[in-house]
Amino acid sequence: MSKLISVLVLYLCFDLAHQYRGQSRSIADKEWDFLIFTQQWPSSMCKVWTHNKPKHHCVFPKKADSWTVHGIWPTKKGTKGPFNCNTTWLFDPEQVRPIESELEQAWTNIEKETSLYNLWAHEWNKHGTCAAMIEPLNSQLKYFSKGIDFLNQYHMNDILTSANIVPSDTNPVKAEEVSATVASKIGVRPFIACEFEDGVQYLIELRVCFDKQLNLKECEGEHEVNGVLTNCNIAKNIIYPTALPPANLQIVQLHKFINWLQWFTL
Numbered sequence: 001m002s003k004l005i006s007v008l009v010l011y012l013c014f015d016l017a018h019q020y021r022g023q024s025r026s027i028a029d030k031e032w033d034f035l036i037f038t039q040q041w042p043s044s045m046c047k048v049w050t051h052n053k054p055k056h057h058c059v060f061p062k063k064a065d066s067w068t069v070h071g072i073w074p075t076k077k078g079t080k081g082p083f084n085c086n087t088t089w090l091f092d093p094e095q096v097r098p099i100e101s102e103l104e105q106a107w108t109n110i111e112k113e114t115s116l117y118n119l120w121a122h123e124w125n126k127h128g129t130c131a132a133m134i135e136p137l138n139s140q141l142k143y144f145s146k147g148i149d150f151l152n153q154y155h156m157n158d159i160l161t162s163a164n165i166v167p168s169d170t171n172p173v174k175a176e177e178v179s180a181t182v183a184s185k186i187g188v189r190p191f192i193a194c195e196f197e198d199g200v201q202y203l204i205e206l207r208v209c210f211d212k213q214l215n216l217k218e219c220e221g222e223h224e225v226n227g228v229l230t231n232c233n234i235a236k237n238i239i240y241p242t243a244l245p246p247a248n249l250q251i252v253q254l255h256k257f258i259n260w261l262q263w264f265t266l
């Protein structure tokens with residue numbers, strides 16, 4: 001009998017310890033070490049959004065050839081996230097009303113068929129609620145304003161054009177050159193993200209990191225090839241696509257039209 005009781009007590013202890021561990025883990029799960037600030041190239045995002053979806057259209061910032069903010073992502077070293085740190089503190093457009101028109105240009109939701117607030121709601125609910133753990137980012141207005149500040153401070157348009165790295169649908173860019181250019185301007189290498197669509201590799205994002213004091217630092221734990229932090233295949237062409245439909249596409253279409261006209265009038 002006493003044996004049974006000690007087994008039972010032992011079991012309860014284990015169970016309690018387990019529950020306690022679960023609790024402390026869920027708090028630890030919300031902790032993070034640094035922020036990833038991600039800028040996106042709207043034209044590449046548009047290719048992803050419209051790929052095989054003829055009903056999808058894109059919204060571009062007024063300055064169509066401008067990099068925009070994707071998000072500020074708190075990250076624990078060696079992992080992704082944490083995410084969704086406060087599921088009751090949802091995005092509220094009223095909170096960013098004072099900077100809404102700026103946000104539309106700097107933090108543009110490319111996906112025309114979704115609500116204007118779609119991207120901001122996603123970024124705040126998933127990442128902002130975790131970023132809010134530090135004072136400079138502890139409100140929706142602060143989080144989104146910081147994105148605009150970071151963009152103005154580390155604008156990839158200025159950085160890339162200074163080295164003559166410009167969008168082109170025919171001349172690919174070199175990841176090593178993009179990396180070296182950013183490093184020479186701001187002192188840290190960026191993470192270079194690519195996306196494949198129909199066998200073409202597009203430059204889609206450039207990310208830099210910040211510590212909790214919001215000092216720039218190199219992103220940790222990223223995949224590195226030949227000194228470049230990237231998920232791109234650096235042995236293959238990387239296209240940094242132009243913002244407007246390429247002129248030669250219009251010429252091809254004109255050519256097809258003339259062919260058709262010739263056939264029609266024969």
Ligand SMILES: *[C@@H]1O[C@H](CO)[C@@H](O)[C@H](O)[C@H]1NC(C)=O
Binds near residue numbers: 088089
């Ligand atoms: C979640 O956010 C709300 C609104 O800001 C706040 O009152 C609450 O304390 C937060 N909860 C946690 C667990 O941080």
